Amino acid sequence: MTDMPRQITLQEWDQQYEQLQKAGLYQPDYGGLLSRHIEDGDTRLSKLRYDNSAAALRLWNFLLTEEERLHKARAEGKKLVGTMKDLGTIPVMAYSLDNLVAFYPDGAWWIPCVMELNTPLLRIADTLGIDESFCPVRAMLGAFLTGAHFPIPDLLTCSVGATCDDFSAIAQRLNGLGYPILWWEIPHRRCPEPDEPMVMLPGGFLAPKSQVEFVESELNRLKTALEDLAGRRLDDRKLSAGIKKANLVRSYLAELRQLVFTAPLCPMPALEMLIAEMLAIHFCSDQNETIIVLQGLLEEVKSRVRAGVGFLSPDAARIFWVNPVADLQVMNLLEDCGGRICGTEYLFTHALDTIPQNLPPIEALAQMALADPMAGSSIDRASRICTDIRTFGAEALLISRIPGASHCALEGQVIGEIVQDQLDIPVVEIEVPPLTGSIRPKLCTRLEALVEIVKKRREK
């Protein structure tokens, strides 16, 4: 354990960094002062509060150096695959070939937040007719056009079908601007009919076998494209090894989530946990390093739990959080308001569940893709949320709407009603734009009210 757990500012991190250095902190090649990223324009960092462990430092530095890593990979002759939308499937395939590196251009949705709108990305999207009525992921268009935030990938894939319209429309706009896209389909996951052969997917959803077979056929198309790009075969042996490695990442995350969400004292703040979970979807462009980063976090959390130390008050309201936030600062805000995260559903639970290793690898990946919570109904999604709320003992549900996202208009109502019916816990829905400064008082009021309700209910 590095130190007594504390949340510190970026400025305090510089002092903490010096102390860690003196104590012999090992730094990977991307390591260094966190504050240096401000020079890249990541000004939001100065307004966040961070965990003070060396493990968290490594996590943040890893996250904030992805662009350099992608350029380095290209310079080394590796091919880059931009995997849009599927959140967890194609990267597993791409990383099974050692000369491919996959990343999510969708990740650009956080740039307006991290750079506090000091980039022209949203303005560029505006000029392309993709205005603020779309999800903040529209920043991706600007990132492609400027080439300033990630290198243009050698192959661009995008899953469509049971996905949100805003992303699909933005991807089509990109395609219309001359960026070739390999489209592939994930159908809406439906309930199997009586007597229809069915499969239980990772995570527990059921799907007709025919839908799994359909996705398998789509993934085989993708496999061929990846093989063509890599100039080598992606056989079952390599894919199985890739799945095994992805499962290692998932197992660390599962353990981390279980420990953090259920410990009597919160051992790792919500913000670092959000970043850690995001690593599962594409390994932040370095799968091996992801494993090391997560190992570090897990060790830190284990030692804190063993020592009975952590953050926040022991009576912090235990909140289950649905959907990722466009403004990272809101994760700090929840804690300021007396809450802690005890369970999450950030749109990619399928990237956290173990991929079956006892099946042909493409079939296993097809099952995983179809287990995407967004591919099925909001009713299915609510049922998974209920299960996870019970597992982690959350006392309230917070649904965070993403501005302009097509799924947010109707899903909140369905999920909220089902959770209330089944679990009788309070549900609050908020909307989080990329920068929440102007609505911070309103958000505070909503979050504080939720915390208060939770605490009042404990008195009954």
Place this chain on the structure above:
Amino acid sequence: MKTIIYTCPYVPAEWIASHGLRPSRIMPAALCSTGPLAQIEGLCPFVHSFINEVVTDKSACGVVVTTLCDQMRRAFDILVRRCDLPAFLMNVPHTWQSLAAQKMYVDELKRLSRFLLRLGGKPLSNDTLTRTMLEYDAARASILDARGYLSARQYAEAIAAFGRDGPAKTLNKEVSTQPLITGVPLAIVGGPLVTADLDIFDIVEQSGGRIVLDATETGERGLCAPFDRRRIHDNPLVELANAYFNGIPDASRRPNSELYKWLKRGLLDRAVRGIIFRRYVWCDTWHAELRRLKDWIDLPVLDIDVGGDSQAHQHRAPNRIHSFLETLQ
């Protein structure tokens, strides 16, 4: 006869009718700002109106919803929770170039068939399907042939009536004996219209224009391709699937290049001089096409965005259309 309601153009009416049921394509009377489902920020007004129309429907015995757009896909979740009407969600693939996508569409039709049987539909026979397809095909052809002899509104109403009532009542309006060729030729492009929107066609005519290409989802663009009579007899289901799945260009397809090919042909053939781009607020699929269309075509484009408040739209649209046409005359 039991009625099955739907709105998506990729639901083949012939398929429902061949089960001895009455297909009826819903075109809500107007955009509703009230109803059983309250207005929700971010919800497409058409989806909202569709949900309220279905929830309050007293005549149908089932509803078919598709995955053509994300909000409609999610509307299904609302319907199954709020409404007793049996509902079916049909997967319409967004990709269309692979055999697997086409096969999925056919498989979904077969699954729809089982749903229809559960609602009391008759088992399907190839003979019935063939006969129904020929009947619908002839009706569609007669509407398309009459285009030049009807006012733009009458033409749009004929297509809507065909969707609502089937081929029997097609073209019950008086058709002119002379071609109607007056006015600046315009196209209207976008998603589905509601009945109240048909006023746009009148407004255009009153302003000196004429809609010669109805490229809305409820217009000519939403009609499937003509059937190949030889292939109908070989395998009616495959021909039906081909005419619908491959014959209706839409902004939601990936890629949606076929929409632009279709538009290019239509705009050229009908010497269109301007485009009314009509879209719903929160319909990302069509909204994203607006600037692309403007960049793609060397024609003036009037963007009419419609929120949930029909009245505000009705007050604003005529002036804008009038001004647009003034610049074209």
